[in-house]
Amino acid sequence: MYKIAILGASGYTGAELIRIISNHPEMEITVLAAHSKAGLGMEKVFPHLRSLKLPSLIKIENVDFSDIDLCFCALPHKTSQEVIKVIPKHLKIIDLSADFRLQNASEYEKWYGTVHEALEIQEEAVYGLTEFYREEISKARVVAGTGCNAATGQYILRPLVEKGVIDVENIILDLKCAVSGAGRSLKENLLHSELSESTNAYAVGGIHRHIGEFDQELSKLAGKPVNIQFTPHLIPANRGILATAYVVGDPNLVVKILTQRYENESFIHVLPLGETPSTHHVRGSNECHIGVVSDRIENRCIIIAALDNLTKGSSGQAVQNANLMLGIDETVGLNLIPLFP
Amino acid sequence: MYKIAILGASGYTGAELIRIISNHPEMEITVLAAHSKAGLGMEKVFPHLRSLKLPSLIKIENVDFSDIDLCFCALPHKTSQEVIKVIPKHLKIIDLSADFRLQNASEYEKWYGTVHEALEIQEEAVYGLTEFYREEISKARVVAGTGCNAATGQYILRPLVEKGVIDVENIILDLKCAVSGAGRSLKENLLHSELSESTNAYAVGGIHRHIGEFDQELSKLAGKPVNIQFTPHLIPANRGILATAYVVGDPNLVVKILTQRYENESFIHVLPLGETPSTHHVRGSNECHIGVVSDRIENRCIIIAALDNLTKGSSGQAVQNANLMLGIDETVGLNLIPLFP
Amino acid sequence: MYKIAILGASGYTGAELIRIISNHPEMEITVLAAHSKAGLGMEKVFPHLRSLKLPSLIKIENVDFSDIDLCFCALPHKTSQEVIKVIPKHLKIIDLSADFRLQNASEYEKWYGTVHEALEIQEEAVYGLTEFYREEISKARVVAGTGCNAATGQYILRPLVEKGVIDVENIILDLKCAVSGAGRSLKENLLHSELSESTNAYAVGGIHRHIGEFDQELSKLAGKPVNIQFTPHLIPANRGILATAYVVGDPNLVVKILTQRYENESFIHVLPLGETPSTHHVRGSNECHIGVVSDRIENRCIIIAALDNLTKGSSGQAVQNANLMLGIDETVGLNLIPLFP
Amino acid sequence: MYKIAILGASGYTGAELIRIISNHPEMEITVLAAHSKAGLGMEKVFPHLRSLKLPSLIKIENVDFSDIDLCFCALPHKTSQEVIKVIPKHLKIIDLSADFRLQNASEYEKWYGTVHEALEIQEEAVYGLTEFYREEISKARVVAGTGCNAATGQYILRPLVEKGVIDVENIILDLKCAVSGAGRSLKENLLHSELSESTNAYAVGGIHRHIGEFDQELSKLAGKPVNIQFTPHLIPANRGILATAYVVGDPNLVVKILTQRYENESFIHVLPLGETPSTHHVRGSNECHIGVVSDRIENRCIIIAALDNLTKGSSGQAVQNANLMLGIDETVGLNLIPLFP
Numbered sequence A, B, C, D: 001m002y003k004i005a006i007l008g009a010s011g012y013t014g015a016e017l018i019r020i021i022s023n024h025p026e027m028e029i030t031v032l033a034a035h036s037k038a039g040l041g042m043e044k045v046f047p048h049l050r051s052l053k054l055p056s057l058i059k060i061e062n063v064d065f066s067d068i069d070l071c072f073c074a075l076p077h078k079t080s081q082e083v084i085k086v087i088p089k090h091l092k093i094i095d096l097s098a099d100f101r102l103q104n105a106s107e108y109e110k111w112y113g114t115v116h117e118a119l120e121i122q123e124e125a126v127y128g129l130t131e132f133y134r135e136e137i138s139k140a141r142v143v144a145g146t147g148c149n150a151a152t153g154q155y156i157l158r159p160l161v162e163k164g165v166i167d168v169e170n171i172i173l174d175l176k177c178a179v180s181g182a183g184r185s186l187k188e189n190l191l192h193s194e195l196s197e198s199t200n201a202y203a204v205g206g207i208h209r210h211i212g213e214f215d216q217e218l219s220k221l222a223g224k225p226v227n228i229q230f231t232p233h234l235i236p237a238n239r240g241i242l243a244t245a246y247v248v249g250d251p252n253l254v255v256k257i258l259t260q261r262y263e264n265e266s267f268i269h270v271l272p273l274g275e276t277p278s279t280h281h282v283r284g285s286n287e288c289h290i291g292v293v294s295d296r297i298e299n300r301c302i303i304i305a306a307l308d309n310l311t312k313g314s315s316g317q318a319v320q321n322a323n324l325m326l327g328i329d330e331t332v333g334l335n336l337i338p339l340f341p
Helices: A012-021 A079-086 A105-112 A119-124 A130-139 A148-163 A211-222 A251-262 A311-326 B012-021 B079-086 B105-112 B119-124 B130-139 B148-163 B211-222 B251-262 B311-326 C012-021 C079-086 C105-112 C119-124 C130-139 C148-163 C211-222 C251-262 C311-326 D012-021 D079-086 D105-112 D119-124 D130-139 D148-163 D211-222 D251-262 D311-326
Strands: A002-007 A027-033 A070-073 A092-095 A142-144 A172-177 A229-234 A241-248 A268-270 A288-294 A300-307 B002-007 B027-033 B070-073 B092-095 B142-144 B172-177 B229-234 B241-248 B268-270 B288-294 B300-307 C002-007 C027-033 C070-073 C092-095 C142-144 C172-177 C229-234 C241-248 C268-270 C288-294 C300-307 D002-007 D027-033 D070-073 D092-095 D142-144 D172-177 D229-234 D241-248 D268-270 D288-294 D300-307
Touching: A002 A012, A012 A027, A012 A311, A070 A079, A070 A311, A079 A092, A079 A119, A092 A311, A105 A119, A105 A211, A130 A148, A130 A311, A148 A172, A148 A211, A148 A229, A148 A241, A148 A251, A148 A288, A148 A300, A148 A311, A172 B172, A172 B241, A229 B241, A229 B300, A241 B172, A241 B229, A251 A268, A251 A288, A251 A300, A300 A311, A300 B229, B002 B012, B012 B027, B012 B311, B070 B079, B070 B311, B079 B092, B079 B119, B092 B311, B105 B119, B105 B211, B130 B148, B130 B311, B148 B172, B148 B211, B148 B229, B148 B241, B148 B251, B148 B288, B148 B300, B148 B311, B251 B268, B251 B288, B251 B300, B300 B311, C002 C012, C012 C027, C012 C311, C070 C079, C070 C311, C079 C092, C079 C119, C092 C311, C105 C119, C105 C211, C130 C148, C130 C311, C148 C172, C148 C211, C148 C229, C148 C241, C148 C251, C148 C288, C148 C300, C148 C311, C172 D172, C172 D241, C229 D241, C229 D300, C241 D172, C241 D229, C251 C268, C251 C288, C251 C300, C300 C311, C300 D229, D002 D012, D012 D027, D012 D311, D070 D079, D070 D311, D079 D092, D079 D119, D092 D311, D105 D119, D105 D211, D130 D148, D130 D311, D142 D311, D148 D172, D148 D211, D148 D229, D148 D241, D148 D251, D148 D288, D148 D300, D148 D311, D251 D268, D251 D288, D251 D300, D300 D311
Parallel strands: A002 A027, A002 A070, A070 A092, A092 A142, A172 A229, A268 A288, B002 B027, B002 B070, B070 B092, B092 B142, B172 B229, B268 B288, C002 C027, C002 C070, C070 C092, C092 C142, C172 C229, C268 C288, D002 D027, D002 D070, D070 D092, D092 D142, D172 D229, D268 D288
Antiparallel strands: A172 A241, A241 A300, A288 A300, B172 B241, B241 B300, B288 B300, C172 C241, C241 C300, C288 C300, D172 D241, D241 D300, D288 D300
């Protein structure tokens, strides 16, 4: 049994890691750490975990890392780099924050408004989009979990940009995001009274931080700068991202390339041309469902992807990467069937 | 007091008409009719209307139209044309169905899959987008209420297409629609268990029937065929449409034109550049809020409009048109302040 | 036009007062005040009020009360007494906090854990349950708005306790309360992620502060101490209280007494025996619907009441009382038809 | 691997059985049958099950039972008895309908309004409340799954009635039930538009059919007729039952007895005195959380239980019973951690 530490266990991605790992046959949670809720038993922090035998939350500075095989960091960005900087170097680390996603220090500074303070780790870190960095992740010491929106969009776009079958000057990504992506933070717009019955866009106009990941990854694939249009919307649901991509390209080719690219992937399912997915049908699972539809306008198509932001978009991806890093079969612990209704 | 009949009063747009008209100082509901629920008191059909003194539901064939000044038809399309065909010709009529929105019989047949059987009325009917057909509506005998999605999109697009400031070859409209737009019909996907926590696209690829209205109206304005891309999504809320338009054009010009166009309109509010609306902030009102944001890509902008599909998108619009047809000030009975939270 | 000030206009009951009063033909809002959001325009604080012409929020200490006829205080308890203490004495005041509901200073201290500091106003204040204190309210300078739960329960219980037709030793009140009753405060359990799909009891065992009002009022009516059992539950909705009362008494007598008591009341509707109400059918209105059902066990009955906590349970009640205090017909401005769906 | 058939696989309890059994290490689904949706692949009926390799739905009359070890019937009552009557007798059967819960034919007729037509099986069937009929279930050929409300209430009441520590003349059970308990049926009140933002009681006054189970079971335990008061309420959520019991008895004794009774049970968790559960914290799991609180009135207490109606209240219970019937450890396949948020 590999011994696992989770830092930042009082947030939603922390709780989701616990949910997944508790049923993992080769991992064992031995350390749970957090800041403000340190000292509490997990049944106080997350009563839904009451029936599990879990260690109590301790402060991060009190963690004994000597026995740990792999450490998940589910901390806010900036805090994350400070913590990871001082963690013993023998540890494998999966960071779920934004701190190690961008490989270029100036890009990090541009999007996050702060100088990166752990550049040597940033250089070493591998971008954690499993299906596209499997080899690198297997050998990595530090893996940077992707943004949940960035993952959803890349599942649609990467194979198409790589094969050159869509016009990279005209990519529009319209996202519908459930609220748990905003975390457990106390903000007025996240209150049930404000959010229920509400739908609105946010971070409109190309200012959402996940765009940095798209720029980095898609430009690499295209061999030239690619800038997409990206507009996230907050919808009144707890889990799920639905990404609607508008692209210029041949729908039959698009569906063919996506189907081929993912046919051997365990968690990415491309639907037959004309069918579209729903967030409700992937909830709580590590699955991503992708549908392609031809528009009535020639050579345009709409591609829609659905995944659970906390699972495939974050903690499920993290466990999938942890499996690779530890030499375990990639799918172990991740056959989580969606909870419907 | 003008005497009002509502046909199809057992559906949501019927109930919304009753809600609005019951507080209208110059209208009085004297007939409520429906099919399957005829014979019931309205407190059985809609218990929220219990405190109003309303006539019981009768069958449409039993309606005495002799006293009626104006009749709202909130019936399904096809049924609507059959009913309106035989209604006495002295009556003013506002039809909330799709039957008289398209002026071209073959377009009707194409989108609704059935031959139109009341072509003489179709020819006479005025398209009911109040802010753009005010004069015609004032003089009309029959007004066709617009599709709720079509209204939302046109509030964004009409002034821009008319002024020629956006590229009409590249208009994408991504809609987030609450479920009451689908009516009170018993369909599996409208059940709470299926819809709650769910988000999905529907009628993808340019097959939604409201597209017929966009084609007709925008092509007229542009003086050439305009085909937009239009994708509606069902979100887990009861009321509200949020339309996100992606257009090619100068954001500063766009916001200027929209602001000027609507500055004297009572119900359309254009926000300062960079601000965006929410469906929760227009719920239950006759308002439409529009926001414009510059994209990071030059000469592109995102325009977002929010309205309540049952009010401004349907029954509120209908009452606004009725006011015009009856010579009443257009805003009477419509200062409905949004219900929040 | 009476000139109205609202103190605490950045909370939900403040917003609800504005919604109602803005359509009131004899009131005009001239002052809006708040603490932390002072200085902001109301369209920033509550974008749903964007289309109204409203004064900006100012600090309470900067309010000029000289012109004001009536002042609504929608502040937290304790703050409320401090503010009301120093307001000019010519003003009529309706306080929506808990500060002046309990007539006995030691009861206040017991339930609110703090010494009352405005006892002379506490003595003068009239309990604001309109239908039962109409006379006193008409003549009062200070009226204490009731607790929303306390109002709902008393509509069921008062006529029955007064007539002595139920066993006052065995009254159980089980409430289902929507979240807006908790206000706009930033608490973890009020987040959409936590509350959606959730139902739980809170303040269980007779510790909810509204019990002080039940004790005071029902004991007065019974002429002896009456202690009820009272358990509120938080349900995943924004507006509405559904109170289920379990009482020992003859159901036919119970429904008869309630029907007679309320038959001349504009806002309280007693349903025929066997029918029950829903919170969705009173949403946004000043109505309270009450249903009585016989249990299969002889001499027991279940009485269920529904109202909107922000309207009839709080701000609607407040306007109804303001009408009385200003000599306006009690129902003016309050024919708010429920918003459904 | 035991071969499993599920009849009625197009409903929610059917889907939940599939969710659980697909991860069960000793069971294999070989037959899925249904009525109206027979012929469809499961990805059409329940797209959330898309990634599983499942047999397509066939008609029940076409099922080959020869290889099957155990059959789950998730059919409506009445249909269930007709089907089970003609199923080969070698099969072990777990029926999730109401058809075999009541042991007395006249009670069945009273509650279900129809004569029972498979009395010999009714006599043989064991009531499936696992924790109380473990021995009988292990040896049974036919097990009748309990009502989901009946299970929740009995987890609270059985130990207390058995030990005689509460007054059986004064038991009130107030339930808050999520909508999936009503199944996937097309009824107006189950539409999202009707149910969202709504709370209402139903089957009030002792007429809910699950009361038959309470009468049967509690009377047996008490050795005399026990009639409880039972009022279910529909709340706007998809999964979960929260049962609030009002009983007369010593809270300390009550919590002690419940704690002792369940301390060796894997799925029933009694919280420390004063703490209460939430439906959100058991969602998707086979757990039941129970909390006890002392009322301010002496010798009265409130007991609150939460479980997921589709899991512990139905399909989870069914798999737990199937484990017993097949000689598998009772908890296998059921360590389903709650999905939160």
